[in-house]
Amino acid sequence: MIQMHAFYVFLAVAGFLVLIFIYVALSTRRAREINYHAAYSLRKKFFFVLLVVLLFGLGMTLGKTPYPKANDLPDKVVFVVGKQFAFGISDAPITNDQEYEATTYAAPVQLPLGSLVEFRVTSFDVNHGFGVYSPDGRLIAQTQAMPGYVNRLRVRFTEPGKYNVLCLELCGMGHHRMRGVFEVK
Amino acid sequence: MQANSIALPMTEPRLWTEAEMAKLRRWTLIWGVTVLILLPILASLGYFMRMFQSSFFPTVRAEWFYAVLTLHSLGMVGTWYVGSMAGVSYLLSKYTRPSLAVSKINYWGTLLGVVLLVACTLGGLFGTGWYFLYPLPLYSQGVWAPWATLTFFIALAILGVCWTIWTLDLLRAIAKRYSLSAALGLHYLVGKSEPEVPPIVLISTVSLVVGVAGFVAAVIVIALFGARALGVNVDPLLMKNLTFFFGHILVNITMYLGVGMVYELLPTYAGRPWKTNRVVAIAWDCALFLILFAYFHHLYMDFAQPKWVQIFGQICSYFLSVPAGVVSIFGCLALVYASKMKWTLASTLLFLGIMGWGVGGIAAVIDSTVEVNFHFHNTLWVPAHFHTYYLMGVVLIILGFIDHVGKELSGLQERPAFSKLTVALLVLGGYGFLSMFYWAGAHSVPRRYAIYPHEVAQGTLYARIAFGFITVLLCGILLFLWETGKRCIKAFSAC
Numbered sequence: 001m002i003q004m005h006a007f008y009v010f011l012a013v014a015g016f017l018v019l020i021f022i023y024v025a026l027s028t029r030r031a032r033e034i035n036y037h038a039a040y041s042l043r044k045k046f047f048f049v050l051l052v053v054l055l056f057g058l059g060m061t062l063g064k065t066p067y068p069k070a071n072d073l074p075d076k077v078v079f080v081v082g083k084q085f086a087f088g089i090s091d092a093p094i095t096n097d098q099e100y101e102a103t104t105y106a107a108p109v110q111l112p113l114g115s116l117v118e119f120r121v122t123s124f125d126v127n128h129g130f131g132v133y134s135p136d137g138r139l140i141a142q143t144q145a146m147p148g149y150v151n152r153l154r155v156r157f158t159e160p161g162k163y164n165v166l167c168l169e170l171c172g173m174g175h176h177r178m179r180g181v182f183e184v185k
Numbered sequence: 186m187q188a189n190s191i192a193l194p195m196t197e198p199r200l201w202t203e204a205e206m207a208k209l210r211r212w213t214l215i216w217g218v219t220v221l222i223l224l225p226i227l228a229s230l231g232y233f234m235r236m237f238q239s240s241f242f243p244t245v246r247a248e249w250f251y252a253v254l255t256l257h258s259l260g261m262v263g264t265w266y267v268g269s270m271a272g273v274s275y276l277l278s279k280y281t282r283p284s285l286a287v288s289k290i291n292y293w294g295t296l297l298g299v300v301l302l303v304a305c306t307l308g309g310l311f312g313t314g315w316y317f318l319y320p321l322p323l324y325s326q327g328v329w330a331p332w333a334t335l336t337f338f339i340a341l342a343i344l345g346v347c348w349t350i351w352t353l354d355l356l357r358a359i360a361k362r363y364s365l366s367a368a369l370g371l372h373y374l375v376g377k378s379e380p381e382v383p384p385i386v387l388i389s390t391v392s393l394v395v396g397v398a399g400f401v402a403a404v405i406v407i408a409l410f411g412a413r414a415l416g417v418n419v420d421p422l423l424m425k426n427l428t429f430f431f432g433h434i435l436v437n438i439t440m441y442l443g444v445g446m447v448y449e450l451l452p453t454y455a456g457r458p459w460k461t462n463r464v465v466a467i468a469w470d471c472a473l474f475l476i477l478f479a480y481f482h483h484l485y486m487d488f489a490q491p492k493w494v495q496i497f498g499q500i501c502s503y504f505l506s507v508p509a510g511v512v513s514i515f516g517c518l519a520l521v522y523a524s525k526m527k528w529t530l531a532s533t534l535l536f537l538g539i540m541g542w543g544v545g546g547i548a549a550v551i552d553s554t555v556e557v558n559f560h561f562h563n564t565l566w567v568p569a570h571f572h573t574y575y576l577m578g579v580v581l582i583i584l585g586f587i588d589h590v591g592k593e594l595s596g597l598q599e600r601p602a603f604s605k606l607t608v609a610l611l612v613l614g615g616y617g618f619l620s621m622f623y624w625a626g627a628h629s630v631p632r633r634y635a636i637y638p639h640e641v642a643q644g645t646l647y648a649r650i651a652f653g654f655i656t657v658l659l660c661g662i663l664l665f666l667w668e669t670g671k672r673c674i675k676a677f678s679a680c
Contacts, residue, residue: 002560007626025521054507065492129562146487
């Protein structure tokens with residue numbers, strides 16, 4: 001789970017930094033002159049280490065962005081409209097308020113297990129956040145639902161079950177109630 | 186902790202008369218005391234929000250949560266911005282002559298803006314969050330009235346005009362003594378060390394130049410909202426870019442101005458110099474460039490943005506950590522290491538503030554990875570990292586500055602036991618409170634939810650634990666206010 005990996009990386013690095021601050025604070029109990037050349041040399045090493053870490057991080061992650069790849073065609077397209085305060089999710093395009101209303105009362109869309117699904121996400125009013133939660137409550141994918149734009153989110157579902165959609169952009173008084181749902185079988 | 190007397194900035198006689206200096210000190214104290222009054226009020230709003238999320242107020246309508254959220258976040262961002270500006274103005278007075286009249290106008294303008302913000306949020310339930318993302322203010326669903334929206338934008342316009350004038354005035358004051366290239370330390374890049382430019386001048390110049398760009402973006406946003414009200418179609422993606430450009434810059438320059446204050450003050454406690462040199466100049470000039478583009482990381486989940494922009498955003502966000510880490514944080518550690526450090530309440534808070542900046546920065550860099558942001562965006566990880574470098578970063582720095590000034594002007598020394606207790610409560614309460622944000626973010630709990638639905642019901646438990654830590658934090662804040670407030674009030678009679 002990427003969230004927990006990120007959390008532990010944060011804990012390790014931040015913890016190391018805090019230890020350095022504690023060490024430096026304690027060092028003032030025994031004041032003495034420091035060797036500035038040694039300090040500059042240490043800074044130079046720190047600079048190169050940080051540079052390598054950052055370049056490694058960029059190299060490892062920039063190829064894994066969630067943006068659609070041209071040669072990766074979806075098996076199924078799903079249309080999503082956000083509107084205060086529900087997501088309309090449908091197999092067919094949603095072009096007006098009536099169609100949107102109908103989708104919010106319709107049975108959940110069924111998606112085939114293992115297939116690459118493209119969600120075409122937009123909004124009929126304000127910005128919303130289309131956040132897909134797995135059956136065990138993990139945020140597995142998201143994109144913004146923005147008026148005037150269609151964001152294409154591609155997800156390959158490997159677990160069957162009921163997926164909830166929560167709004168992840170403050171959209172008004174009913175923000176925390178805003179919902180959508182679909183099933184993967 | 187030792188109570189020590191630290192010299193105030195030695196003002197050059199030709200820059201200020203004694204009467205002017207007295208006025209400057211008085212206005213700095215007025216700003217400081219105002220910040221000290223606003224801090225517990227705005228912190229209490231945050232306390233209310235975590236209680237709301239703990240389901241302690243089941244009969245209160247959710248609209249109140251979002252209105253309080255808006256006031257808390259705007260109030261905090263504004264308070265620490267003016268706090269850092271007031272602090273930097275005071276410290277820059279050693280080298281330049283910021284206008285006292287501009288400071289006064291800003292004070293009254295800021296107060297008027299705050300009154301209007303209170304009216305539209307607590308009076309009108311305006312609840313869009315602090316970045317009022319277009320076009321939400323125009324879609325109230327009947328919760329807030331048009332007068333509340335209008336009042337909100339009038340408040341923003343007043344604050345924007347005042348703060349822009351203040352920013353320009355500080356740049357004017359710097360320009361009276363230093364050319365732009367000198368103030369940016371460009372001569373250090375080619376190996377010259379004359380004229381000597383104090384780090385606070387360099388950092389302020391970088392921050393203020395970027396700040397002007399941010400304020401211009403804010404003006405355009407407000408104008409485009411006005412155009413939309415007149416029926417003109419406005420591009421939501423453009424509005425989002427402008428809003429986050431402004432918001433990201435405002436928050437970052439507040440932090441940078443705070444760091445500038447540390448460059449100026451901490452050497453007086455450590456007994457060692459901290460001067461501008463080639464590396465420091467390169468670092469801050471790089472920051473000037475990188476900060477303009479790092480804001481793209483706020484729009485990673487807007488897939489309509491060109492992909493190269495998103496990648497460029499991640500690269501800029503990553504490399505922004507180099508000047509911060511290698512130069513400022515390392516420099517702070519080298520300054521203090523094995524020095525004859527005078528550990529007072531002020532110096533401890535300044536030191537801890539830099540540490541908080543570093544800790545929050547690490548979390549921010551992690552979140553600025555597109556792949557990670559895909560799972561963290563708008564979860565509680567986001568308030569986790571920005572509260573870290575705000576609450577445990579620039580807030581501690583500004584509190585340290587206020588304590589420094591209050592002690593010097595009043596002559597009242599601190600009580601070491603109270604200082605130790607204050608620091609312990611602030612650190613335990615602050616980091617404990619933040620830990621629940623991080624943990625909740627790692628467990629997919631969304632930010633800005635008045636009530637947690639069953640899918641993320643664990644958020645309620647985390648909010649309750651956070652509530653306990655905030656109680657500890659508030660005790661630390663109140664103790665700080667009691668001790669430092671006394672010194673500040675006595676200081677008024679001394680100037």
